[in-house]
Amino acid sequence: MEFQSCVKIINEWDIVAARQLGRNVAKELGFGTVDQARITTAISELARNIYLYAGQGSVSIEKLNINGKSGLKIIAEDQGPGIEDIRRVMEDGYTTSGGLGAGLPGAKRLMDDFDIESIPGEGTKIIATKWLR
Amino acid sequence: MDIRENMEKKYHEALSTYLKDQNEQALYQGQKISRLHIKYNISPEEIISMHKNNLMELYPELPGKVLDSFDFLLEVMMGYGIAYREHQSLRHQQQELKTEIEIAANVQHTLLETEIPDIKALEIGAISVPARQMNGDYYHFVQDENERIGVGIADVIGKGIPAALCMSMIKYAMDSLPEHRHEPKSVLESLNRVVEHNVDPSMFITMFYGLYDPHDRQFSYASAGHEPGFYYDAATGAFSDLDAKGLLLGVDKKTRYRQYEKTVNRGDMIILLSDGVTECRTNDGFIERETLIGLIKKNMHLQAQEMVNNIYKQLEKMQNFQLRDDFTLIILKSNV
Numbered sequence: 044m045e046f047q048s049c050v051k052i053i054n055e056w057d058i059v060a061a062r063q064l065g066r067n068v069a070k071e072l073g074f075g076t077v078d079q080a081r082i083t084t085a086i087s088e089l090a091r092n093i094y095l096y097a098g099q100g101s102v103s104i105e106k107l108n109i110n111g112k113s114g115l116k117i118i119a120e121d122q123g124p125g126i127e128d129i130r131r132v133m134e135d136g137y138t139t140s141g142g143l144g145a146g147l148p149g150a151k152r153l154m155d156d157f158d159i160e161s162i163p164g165e166g167t168k169i170i171a172t173k174w175l176r
Numbered sequence: 177m178d179i180r181e182n183m184e185k186k187y188h189e190a191l192s193t194y195l196k197d198q199n200e201q202a203l204y205q206g207q208k209i210s211r212l213h214i215k216y217n218i219s220p221e222e223i224i225s226m227h228k229n230n231l232m233e234l235y236p237e238l239p240g241k242v243l244d245s246f247d248f249l250l251e252v253m254m255g256y257g258i259a260y261r262e263h264q265s266l267r268h269q270q271q272e273l274k275t276e277i278e279i280a281a282n283v284q285h286t287l288l289e290t291e292i293p294d295i296k297a298l299e300i301g302a303i304s305v306p307a308r309q310m311n312g313d314y315y316h317f318v319q320d321e322n323e324r325i326g327v328g329i330a331d332v333i334g335k336g337i338p339a340a341l342c343m344s345m346i347k348y349a350m351d352s353l354p355e356h357r358h359e360p361k362s363v364l365e366s367l368n369r370v371v372e373h374n375v376d377p378s379m380f381i382t383m384f385y386g387l388y389d390p391h392d393r394q395f396s397y398a399s400a401g402h403e404p405g406f407y408y409d410a411a412t413g414a415f416s417d418l419d420a421k422g423l424l425l426g427v428d429k430k431t432r433y434r435q436y437e438k439t440v441n442r443g444d445m446i447i448l449l450s451d452g453v454t455e456c457r458t459n460d461g462f463i464e465r466e467t468l469i470g471l472i473k474k475n476m477h478l479q480a481q482e483m484v485n486n487i488y489k490q491l492e493k494m495q496n497f498q499l500r501d502d503f504t505l506i507i508l509k510s511n512v
Contacts, residue, residue, distance in 0.1 A: 075225070076225055076228075076247060076250065077221050077222055077225045077250070080221055080250050080251055080254055081221070081254070083251075084251075084254045084255075084258070135262050135265050135266050135269070148262065149258040149261075149262065152258060152261045152262075152265075153258065
């Protein structure tokens with residue numbers, strides 16, 4: 044790990060800070076504007092989920108360099124209520140916020156790798172990565 | 177050149193042509209590009225980025241603010257991009273579901289298959305068409321060693337997959353009835369117990385069961401709340417309702433059924449149906465049982481199987497080829 048930086052999500056404005064952090068790192072790594080927007084949107088969705096459903100948590104951004112491949116890793120963590128049925132929240136068309144395609148499945152589509160761990164009553168940890176092509 | 181580069185080149189050409197001369201021809205190119213983009217899964221945010229890059233190339237002197245505005249537009253389009261991807265994945269899922277249901281419908285077809293008995297005394301025609309892919313109607317023929325012919329017709333209240341699943345159970349319950357218990361009232365009583373025991377309380381089945389004995393030309397029958405069929409008396413040329421009283425299957429496990437008898441004379445017809453036949457809806461509302469009798473009369477000169485096929489075709493046409501409920505029609509025509 045070369046670099047990690049973290050934003051605490053407590054109120055809605057922290058979502059903006061997390062986006063900003065993600066965009067800066069994405070730019071530094073050389074992601075194009077479209078991928079920057081995708082990464083930022085994914086961060087936004089994950090941070091928003093924390094803000095809406097867990098109350099508070101954190102979003103960390105990591106630069107990756109594995110076997111000459113650069114990438115950006117988002118780690119979104121909270122100690123909120125957790126997700127009872129992960130398969131269900133990852134289903135298309137299922138959203139509690141009523142938006143089209145938003146939420147976790149939306150964030151997953153914008154990234155290359157997406158991993159979610161959640162224990163009801165303890166919290167949720169989501170790790171999402173985008174590789175530089 | 178890969179697809180993406182090719183696409184960018186096309187976009188560049190079409191855009192510069194249009195900016196040079198705002199004509200319909202160039203806009204038509206734009207429409208074609210739009211189709212190509214959809215074909216190759218290019219999302220809205222990529223198009224905006226492509227547009228911005230092209231503008232910078234074509235007009236290097238463009239004010240920075242104008243170019244910046246595209247970054248804003250790109251961000252706004254992100255949501256549409258996600259919705260677009262979701263739409264594609266849902267479409268894919270829908271296709272898979274459709275295929276799965278088609279396979280299920282084939283499986284059901286094989287499961288519920290029944291052979292129409294071939295005996296001299298009786299000419300038999302039967303047709304059953306589901307409103308959607310899977311059928312909630314069911315008919316069944318059995319012939320015992322005394323040449324008696326049993327005919328069952330059942331309809332699950334409701335249609336589609338739940339109804340169809342329920343029907344498979346009836347079929348197996350019928351198959352496991354002992355040979356000597358083909359008396360209509362005992363068939364319905366046995367099935368009633370199976371349904372009451374195994375089926376969701378919100379699901380009900382109506383059923384008619386009849387047994388024809390060619391030796392004494394007696395037709396005995398009983399009904400569990402099923403849509404009454406018709407009886408055609410060849411001697412008088414009159415149609416009457418094949419009335420029979422009885423509670424639906426699955427309501428009360430102690431239900432007893434009454435058995436009715438009729439002597440079938442040469443040329444007489446027994447017409448059995450599901451409510452999908454009488455509830456055919458035309459522009460003037462539900463068809464009347466009279467209309468149905470009219471259709472039967474019109475086709476009476478035909479073979480029993482041709483009759484049911486023709487009546488189905490005519491009713492299908494009358495309701496503009498939209499079946500609202502599963503449709504089953506059986507005609508038994510006496511030759512002796």
